[in-house]
Amino acid sequence: METKTIVKNQADRLIFLGVMLFLLGLIVGLIVPVLANPRMGLSSHIEGVMNGMLLIIFGLIWNRVKLPSKWLAITFWMAIYGTFANWFGILIAAIFNAGKMLTVAAKGQEGHPVAEAVVTFSLVTLTLAMMFVSVAILIGLARGNKSKNAES
Secondary structure (H helix, E strand, O other): OOHHHHHHHHHHHHHHHHHHHHHHHHHHHHHHHHOOOHHHHHHHHHHHHHHHHHHHHHHHHHHHOOOOHHHHHHHHHHHHHHHHHHHHHHHHHHHHOOOOOOHHHHOOOOOOHHHHHHHHHHHHHHHHHHHHHHHHHHHHHHHHHHHHHHHO
């Protein structure tokens, strides 16, 4: 498949998944009062909405990110993983009143060790993923600007 087609497909998927995550965040907002930790539920709601918007923005700028196709694919999947893991990990913390790593929002609450493990895993891996995504997109945008300026 041609690179332009791959980039367009990835951009379209980022926008679609962004709207989906935005909707999931809104749905969590409706159930905040019934969660074991409503404050954490509010955090999950906000993460869903904000990360949904982030994916939409990534989709809108995706054609400007100039990276080798392999790195673009890795960045694409890391962005999806990081944004959904952020929403889901915080939602698990809200449902199971977990949050050993989330001292402010969890107010010192600790949940079942399995829930804590899921939350910890998601927080650590999403942080690494989103740092990678941020650096990769910055590099890709800089390369895109450089090639655009060279053409002028």
